[in-house]
Amino acid sequence: xxxxxxxxxxxxxxxxxxxxxxxxxxxxxxxxxxxxxxxxxxxxxxxxxxxxxxxxxxxxxxxxxxxxxxxxxxxxxxxxxxxxxxxxxxxxxxxxxxxxxxxxxxxxxxxxxxxxxxxxxxxxxxxxxxxxxxxxxxxxxxxxxxxxxxxxxxxxxxxxxxxxxxxxxxxxxxxxxxxxxxxxxxxxxxxxxxxxxxxxxxxxxxxxxxxxxxxx
Amino acid sequence: xxxxxxxxxxxxxxxxxxxxxxxxxxxxxxxxxxxxxxxxxxxxxxxxxxxxxxxxxxxxxxxxxxxxxxxxxxxxxxxxxxxxxxxxxxxxxxxxxxxxxxxxxxxxxxxxxxxxxxxxxxxxxxxxxxxxxxxxxxxxxxxxxxxxxxxxxxxxxxxxxxxxxxxxxxxxxxxxxxxxxxxxxxxxxxxxxxxxxxxxxxxxxxxxxxxxxxxx
DNA sequence: AAAGTAAGTAACTGGTTAGTTACCTATATT
DNA sequence: AATATAGGTAACTAACCAGTTACTTACTTT
Numbered sequence: 144x145x146x147x148x149x150x151x152x153x154x155x156x157x158x159x160x161x162x163x164x165x166x167x168x169x170x171x172x173x174x175x176x177x178x179x180x181x182x183x184x185x186x187x188x189x190x191x192x193x194x195x196x197x198x199x200x201x202x203x204x205x206x207x208x209x210x211x212x213x214x215x216x217x218x219x220x221x222x223x224x225x226x227x228x229x230x231x232x233x234x235x236x237x238x239x240x241x242x243x244x245x246x247x248x249x250x251x252x253x254x255x256x257x258x259x260x261x262x263x264x265x266x267x268x269x270x271x272x273x274x275x276x277x278x279x280x281x282x283x284x285x286x287x288x289x290x291x292x293x294x295x296x297x298x299x300x301x302x303x304x305x306x307x308x309x310x311x312x313x314x315x316x317x318x319x320x321x322x323x324x325x326x327x328x329x330x331x332x333x334x335x336x337x338x339x340x341x342x343x344x345x346x347x348x349x350x351x352x353x354x355x356x357x358x359x
Numbered sequence: 360x361x362x363x364x365x366x367x368x369x370x371x372x373x374x375x376x377x378x379x380x381x382x383x384x385x386x387x388x389x390x391x392x393x394x395x396x397x398x399x400x401x402x403x404x405x406x407x408x409x410x411x412x413x414x415x416x417x418x419x420x421x422x423x424x425x426x427x428x429x430x431x432x433x434x435x436x437x438x439x440x441x442x443x444x445x446x447x448x449x450x451x452x453x454x455x456x457x458x459x460x461x462x463x464x465x466x467x468x469x470x471x472x473x474x475x476x477x478x479x480x481x482x483x484x485x486x487x488x489x490x491x492x493x494x495x496x497x498x499x500x501x502x503x504x505x506x507x508x509x510x511x512x513x514x515x516x517x518x519x520x521x522x523x524x525x526x527x528x529x530x531x532x533x534x535x536x537x538x539x540x541x542x543x544x545x546x547x548x549x550x551x552x553x554x555x556x557x558x559x560x561x562x563x564x565x566x567x568x569x570x571x572x573x574x575x
Numbered sequence: 576a577a578a579g580t581a582a583g584t585a586a587c588t589g590g591t592t593a594g595t596t597a598c599c600t601a602t603a604t605t
Numbered sequence: 606a607a608t609a610t611a612g613g614t615a616a617c618t619a620a621c622c623a624g625t626t627a628c629t630t631a632c633t634t635t
Contacts, residue, residue, distance in 0.1 A: 152608060161632095162582070181483065184399050197584055245633065263483055266540050267397065267476065281546040302571075308547040309564040315543060316536030317529055324482050327531060330497040331524040348525040356572040357521050378602095378612070403593060415595085415615055424593065 163190045166204050168194040174215050178257035182212050200251040219261050223251065224280050227287065237295030242350055244291070249318045249346050253337070283292045284311055310353075382420050384410045390431050394473035397480040398428050405421045435477050439467065440496050443503065453511030458566055460507070465534045465562050466472045469553070500527055526569075 172194035179344045187208050205211040226246075252259055288311055295301035314327040321328060321336070328336055336342075388409035392401045403424050407414040421427040424538075443463075468475055504527055511517035537544060537552070544552055 159632095165582080181397075182399070186621090188621095197582095198623090199585090199625085200583065203582080240363070260483065263479070266542060267479055267483065281543060285547065293613065306564065311563070312536055312540075312543065312547060313533055313564070313568055315540070316532040317539075319536070320528055320532030324528075324535075326482060327497060327528065331425070331501065331528060345525070348522065348529070352529055352568065352572060354572045355518075356516060356568065356570045357526055375611095381612080403590090404591095413612095414593090416613065418594065419612080473626090480578095 157351055165194075165196055165200060168212065169196060169201055169211070170218060174218065174257055174261075177215050177264070178260040182268055185212075216261060219258055220280055223255075223258065224283065224349060226251065227280075227283060230292070237291055237298065237300045238354070240291045241295070241353070245290070245314055245318065245349060245353065246346060248314070249349065250342075252318055252322050253342055254342050256322070263323055281311070314349075314353065317352065321345055334346070361367050379418060381412055385412060385420060386430065386434060390434065390473055390477075393428055393431050393480070394476040398425075398484055401428075413445055413546070419420055432477060432481070435474055436496055439474065440472075440499065442467065443496075443499060451528055453514065453516045454570070455459075456507045457569070460504070461530055461534065461565060461569065462562060464530070465565065466558075468534055468538050469558055473536070475535065479539055492502070497527070530565075530569065533568065 162338060169190065173185075174188045176190050176193060176336065179185075180189075184210075187201060189197055190211075193199055194201075201208075201211060285308065289307055292301055292307050292310065296303045296305070325336075385406065387405050389401075392406050392409060395401075396405075401424075403414055406427075407417055410417075417427060419425075421430060441547060501524065505523055508517055508521065508523050508526065512521070513520050541552075
């Protein structure tokens with residue numbers, strides 16, 4: 144490997160590689176610590192420790208704590224944006240489409256605590272970024288659902304008086320609440336949640352509610 | 360008024376009165392600043408300024424920032440606890456009961472931003488208090504709804520396979536989301552929300568969803 | 576192999592903040 | 606009127622934290 148010293152093939156463990164690794168270690172550590180403590184509570188020293196690098200390097204790669212935070216958010220929004228872009232896949236029955244979309248979102252939240260917490264901090268700390276820098280996400284969701292739901296209304300599956308934006312917000316709320324309001328979940332169930340069966344039961348409840356309501 | 364110097368009638372503007380007023384001014388200022396900035400972001404000096412008293416007095420009346428925060432939370436939970444205790448009022452139609460309960464909760468949230476934000480901070484900062492100190496609230500709600508919904512099931516208005524806890528959580532989620540996720544609301548509606556008509560439209564959507572779902 | 580450059584370190588700085596101290600003032604009791 | 610006590614103030618302190626400086630190490634290029 145010492146033979147590969149041409150310009151186009153830098154040493155495998157060379158500066159460039161280490162640099163990239165440092166940058167991504169910082170971003171990973173920052174994601175978990177910003178998610179845990181929020182943009183105010185997170186400490187630059189703690190992020191540096193968790194990333195196993197010197198604090199100076201955070202300023203070298205990201206300029207400031209604020210900038211690092213924005214980068215963490217961008218990463219986070221890109222992830223779900225890409226995911227939902229690729230999730231579009233039309234089936235015949237609009238019920239199947241809606242159910243699949245809800246299921247995908249619900250399990251994404253269940254498996255990405257950092258996403259849930261980062262957006263929650265953003266919501267509380269005045270949406271310093273989310274709303275302004277990454278507004279595309281809900282535009283996409285709206286467009287996506289628009290197609291599915293208009294198709295459903297045309298074919299008589301969905302009530303024509305429905306407001307798509309309300310539906311999106313409601314589904315958002317119904318999925319999110321299990322992960323953002325764990326004190327409430329705890330105080331209602333008095334036991335540990337989030338086994339595979341429990342999650343599936345919650346999702347099923349959401350689907351039943353969206354499809355039929357609670358009244359018979 | 361200077362004549363009323365007996366033991367049982369202290370001077371109107373005496374120490375006791377001023378003391379009580381100071382205490383409640385601190386509590387009021389603390390509520391609004393803790394709600395705005397959270398338990399970490401709130402500054403004791405800022406609370407003192409807002410209350411128009413010296414910082415020393417906060418330590419005199421409440422001992423510590425943490426203690427003051429707990430007191431603010433206790434106050435907040437007592438308020439809604441008392442409110443929902445008094446809201447029980449059986450009508451014949453379980454639909455009327457459920458609709459009234461949802462309406463009351465929705466408008467309580469709309470009119471009490473501090474409550475919405477305080478519980479949101481609590482949810483994120485690890486429920487240092489809410490879950491442990493004030494678990495009675497959801498027990499009460501559960502008991503209350505339990506009656507209403509069992510009555511509804513017996514009389515064939517409500518689907519018998521429904522889990523009451525899931526219903527409570529869903530209603531909680533559906534009402535809360537308008538006030539906790541304003542970036543999402545903004546990015547869906549692109550306009551200022553929360554006029555009287557808009558609020559009523561949102562509530563109507565929630566009721567329709569709970570009563571019938573979105574499918575026809 | 577020498578020079579240049581980027582990665583990395585440790586120790587520091589200036590500003591902020593929870594909590595304290597020493598002191599003053601007004602009210603209530605004797 | 607004298608004394609005790611609770612309400613109130615300003616200035617301080619010890620800890621903490623974002624960001625910086627001056628320096629060292631190691632890789633890459635010539």
